[in-house]
Amino acid sequence: MQSDQVFPHTIVPWTKDHDASNFTSNLQSITKYIQDQAHRDVSSFASSIFVLTAPGDMVIRGFYSLSSISLVYSDLPDRAKKRLSRYPQVSGILLGRLGVDRDFSEKLYASSGIKPRFGEFLLTDAQLRCLKITKEIGSALLVIDAEQPSAQDLTTGATDPLNFYLKYGFTPLTSKPRRLIKTMRAVAAEFKSV
């Protein structure tokens, strides 16, 4: 039986020995982030970054970043407060950025005929990692600010990541269509039915 896994891969915490020098995402902002800013965010504990690699290899083929975030309610009407929320804010985890090395993923697809689905693998790994973290530090919500492709990204064939996140059950929080959320309860319920 053919395995649907085209490439043995693993996700590990970023270290300064990991190599992002040839990493190219469909979105320039993602490429720039992992090459220029990631190390600063990790060393200042502003974000944690997890990288997708072949086991034992240091070349980054994909990554995502996590940090904590708070959503502060406006003063809800008393009736709503009683019924809905005892707390003035919701603590969450921000999935700040997620990216895949385009060339590597395309080459694998071309040679095997099987979609590597690295984006999906990273997003799922991030959700399950967050679920695990909430057993140690309570966190009720996952938040994503979906990256906006630049005009230049679109000319080089990038697709809007917004649709990708919507597919996996993230929903916009009303007025800002690119700010997406998913409750940890939903992630937990999904994991239960796996």
Place this chain on the structure above:
Amino acid sequence: MALKDKKQERIDARLTAEAKLQIDQAAAMQGRSTSDFMVQAALKEASLVIEQQRVIKLTMEESLALAELMSAEPQINQSSINAMRRHKKIVGY
């Protein structure tokens, strides 16, 4: 000016002669006006601070929507469940 100018706001800042001189020099070195230089530098710093703040103040509408979502039965997503099954196969747990 015939065109409508979008820059309608202004900021007055008090600073020492020494600081002013240094900013003037730096702006001149880049061939920019002191005003343009200061605004761009402040904007750069502002976006950093905002990104690091990591606190989102919700509007009333957003607050109600979120509070409702938090107390409602969770909606499960089939694509996500399928993805978790594939993830499990790869990671092995």
